[in-house]
Amino acid sequence: MARWEPNARERLVRAAIELFAEQGYEATTVNEIAERAGGLTKTTFFRHFTDKREVLFAGQEIHGRIAAEAIAGAPESATPLEMAGLALDGLASSFTKDRRDIGRRLRAVIANSAELQERSASKRAALSDAMAQALRTRGVSDLIADLAAELGARAFYGAFDRWTSSADPRTLVEYAREVFGELKTAVSALE
Amino acid sequence: MARWEPNARERLVRAAIELFAEQGYEATTVNEIAERAGGLTKTTFFRHFTDKREVLFAGQEIHGRIAAEAIAGAPESATPLEMAGLALDGLASSFTKDRRDIGRRLRAVIANSAELQERSASKRAALSDAMAQALRTRGVSDLIADLAAELGARAFYGAFDRWTSSADPRTLVEYAREVFGELKTAVSALE
DNA sequence: TACCGTGATGTTACCAAGTCACATCACTTT
DNA sequence: AAAGTGATGTGACTTGGTAACATCACGGTA
Structure with a gap:
């Protein structure tokens, strides 16, 4: 079994869109996004996107x-x-x-x-x-x-x-x- | 003597422009701006401007x-x-x-x-x-x-x-x- | 088989932006 | 003289964002 599920980036985008739709952009925390994307962390998020915003425009x-x-x-x-x-x-x-x-x-x-x-x-x-x-x-x-x-x-x-x-x-x-x-x-x- | 110098807003703008020119925008802290504007504080800055950016566009x-x-x-x-x-x-x-x-x-x-x-x-x-x-x-x-x-x-x-x-x-x-x-x-x- | 490098991740600690509740105190009004 | 107002300060907090260092599966290579 692979150590990490693949496509972390994609999963982060999906999770972000979901959460933003559910709670709104400001009410959603980067930690939440990373967590929902399969137990990732803030750090990983910012390795993929420079910004919280950028996850929607990358x-x-x-x-x-x-x-x-x-x-x-x-x-x-x-x-x-x-x-x-x-x-x-x-x-x-x-x-x-x-x-x-x-x-x-x-x-x-x-x-x-x-x-x-x-x-x-x-x-x-x-x-x-x-x-x-x-x-x-x-x-x-x-x-x-x-x-x-x-x-x-x-x-x-x-x-x-x-x-x-x-x-x-x-x-x-x-x-x-x-x-x-x-x-x-x-x-x-x-x- | 008045308790506060007047025109805090103007002073904040001036201080911001000065500091941004000297050190660049990112390297300048809101605390620094407030301080240079005559011993003000972060809180006062954010009472006048919603954003650090906004001080230049207000x-x-x-x-x-x-x-x-x-x-x-x-x-x-x-x-x-x-x-x-x-x-x-x-x-x-x-x-x-x-x-x-x-x-x-x-x-x-x-x-x-x-x-x-x-x-x-x-x-x-x-x-x-x-x-x-x-x-x-x-x-x-x-x-x-x-x-x-x-x-x-x-x-x-x-x-x-x-x-x-x-x-x-x-x-x-x-x-x-x-x-x-x-x-x-x-x-x-x-x- | 044992070893090594690599890549994507986690951990911890930190700084600065921005918010909030509450305190202060000169000046004004009653 | 007392009460009210308005601009400010204080301190504590959350979160975005950065940086240094640790981990560990995998893919080779000896």
């Missing part, structure tokens, strides 16, 4: 990487907005159906904690920055890169919101394209 | 209110972008010349702390939300309100950045108009 750096790769691989002829659209597609298609349920629970938990909302905003900014940086690398000017990246991030989060709010079986990519389209027409209507 | 709710009022008072005929411009003007004109120096130091301190950047992003989001809400109250549709508010907030922070980076004596309002103009042309160039 691994999101990959979103920035996925988006950036999509932009780097876009055809030469693509406009900034088209590149943002490709990033959005790549990002959205990396979310399988089964992640919708987790997303739902996550959204509910975050909605009840200012601290978590702060971290969430920070992650959103990181995604946007990654996209903007990738666009600049493709020769897009600073302002345009920032704006296109902002629209991409906005579309992603908007789509994620709809995806996790509704019950219908559409895929995240479909929502993403829908929201992105709406955003583009709204931008045109701005002037 | 009072920014007023920005949202100023922007919202400008939007509420805009002429009937104003477009969303024009309303955002008015909010930006009102906001920028509330910053007197002498606040540029403080802004400079603040920017430097924040640039060295992830925790402070997170809080800063959160405050930015709050400003944007306040503007968007005010726009919706004026009958602007959700998407358009969000986008116009985003542009307003973006212009404000961009202008603040330039204002606190450069040495030339232009006013924040001038920078704000400049950046806002650039943003609008960049938006047109997006499509």
Whole structure:
């Protein structure tokens, strides 16, 4: 028999989501999380996550990487907005159906904690920055890169919101394209 | 002689900025700040600020209110972008010349702390939300309100950045108009 | 078989953020 | 003169987060 059950990290995330949903974020202690994750301890928790908050957001750096790769691989002829659209597609298609349920629970938990909302905003900014940086690398000017990246991030989060709010079986990519389209027409209507 | 020196709050802010600049944010303890602010204590600090972070951002709710009022008072005929411009003007004109120096130091301190950047992003989001809400109250549709508010907030922070980076004596309002103009042309160039 | 290094964990002790209940005391009001 | 108010202090507490050191199954290697 193995000394430790495997997948401590996963177990910690699950336990955290459960406890946060049951008691709220602030009322839950890191010790509790570790304990529920199979008799682990605080120390182990902080070996896996830098923060109590981070247990809900860990691994999101990959979103920035996925988006950036999509932009780097876009055809030469693509406009900034088209590149943002490709990033959005790549990002959205990396979310399988089964992640919708987790997303739902996550959204509910975050909605009840200012601290978590702060971290969430920070992650959103990181995604946007990654996209903007990738666009600049493709020769897009600073302002345009920032704006296109902002629209991409906005579309992603908007789509994620709809995806996790509704019950219908559409895929995240479909929502993403829908929201992105709406955003583009709204931008045109701005002037 | 009064029992307490007045303006404890101000003194705490000053002390915090000084210490953060000298030692960095993380290396500075709330006790130190309170002590330097004239022999105060931790408890008093937390009576004035909910957070260690908040000492650098306290009072920014007023920005949202100023922007919202400008939007509420805009002429009937104003477009969303024009309303955002008015909010930006009102906001920028509330910053007197002498606040540029403080802004400079603040920017430097924040640039060295992830925790402070997170809080800063959160405050930015709050400003944007306040503007968007005010726009919706004026009958602007959700998407358009969000986008116009985003542009307003973006212009404000961009202008603040330039204002606190450069040495030339232009006013924040001038920078704000400049950046806002650039943003609008960049938006047109997006499509 | 015996030994050794490695990796994920636990233990203990510690610091600092943040909270709370209660005390103090100058100044104001009655 | 007594009572009340408001900003502060005190001391004790919980919890997030860090660091040093110990443990022990496993996988090799001699």
